[in-house]
Amino acid sequence: MRNQKTYTVNEATKILENYCAYQERCHKEVEQKLYDLNMISIAKEQIILHLLQHNFLNEERFAKAFVRGKFSIKKWGKVKIINELKFKGISAYNINSGLQEINQEDYLKTIQVAAEKKLNLIKEPTKFKKSTKLATFLISKGFESELVYKIIKDLI
Template sequence: MKKLDEQEMLHRMAAYCSSAERCEQEVRQKLEKTELEQEAVTRIISRLKQEKFIDESRFARAFVNDKFRFNRWGKYKIRCELQRKGISEEVIDQALALLEAEAYNQVLMELLKAKMKSVKAKDDRERYYKLLRFAAGRGFQPAEAALCLKRLIKDSAHEEFDME
């Protein structure tokens, strides 16, 4: 494989960033696999930032939106993944603040409702804690999950009573 020069790598990384939102860490990892010098890598990244191919806040907003809407992750799991990608706390907080509380609680409620049907437990207490662990694994805070579970349990008790 021929060694690519800095200008060619800049064009390739611009195309890479154009195909999807990328954070600086992803681009840096890709560039460090090449045989470019560290100064060249730094220059390429700064040029990509300057020309808005890399924008950490735009990346964080897109990441939060996608992981919440499609993967149905909670704020905690999203925050951890963004931290792993080297995004600053301030940018993470701004991106997470864009999530609507009503939609967030609705997604949590839907997840718990669906999971409640498949959870096998010997009693209500065990079912409650299994669902709480499930929600925590999805990145939702235990306090939020507990509130939703209490509402779900109360609603299901009313439904059973109405059916009789």
Template structure:
């Protein structure tokens, strides 16, 4: 068998039964919290009719495999405490995932205000210390720009470094 025929075989889509697709989507949600948009995107891979999509989506919601608030809270915690993103960057990424603004605002209580302040201060001190070749003003501006780039708010940065 030549390379072209192997490539062609690997490009063929395998067909699944409704129950197999449903189970694959359950596994997809169990592996990691997902938002509605991610599940809908995954469903597109299976070329389902609208009624089947709705039925599976309702099943995932009813059985609590899919929970937008749980996803949002988990996402916020992970992006702040592991990736060290600020609220602005987290909010922007959640909006790209079509999470409602109201839900985003409700779930931001996952970030402790003191932890947020300490994270900014630590980030500021670490980045500032790396740029000894610049004068005081340039170091401060460059450091603030870096932290803004991580999604932190200007006012929060200023408040944290002035303490």
């Protein structure tokens, strides 16, 4: 058996406060961190409660920050963002709240720019193959298929 460091509740609380202060975290990430620190259930609950009461942990704030980051930096579409948030155990209410961070005009502009950029890189002879490759790319970025097909129709 390997020799693992143990932490008091106070030490673990400080570690988690720093962890949450560094960047927004969701409950799942905090629980994983507590698991990695080998904390017992009662200590985990006590620490999570402390983090919630002192506003280190706020899932709505996390969802908003996550949406802003993935949309503005990674240029992800709403479908991919929603799936990632669901995977992280974020509630439907907080997901919808987070999605409000996306300006619809910016969203449409982003998908348009991504489509035009990718279209210039696709070296296919037929319209059908071009539009199929473009659709696959845009849908994999998380954009809604009805939007994708509308933009492709306008572009090709």
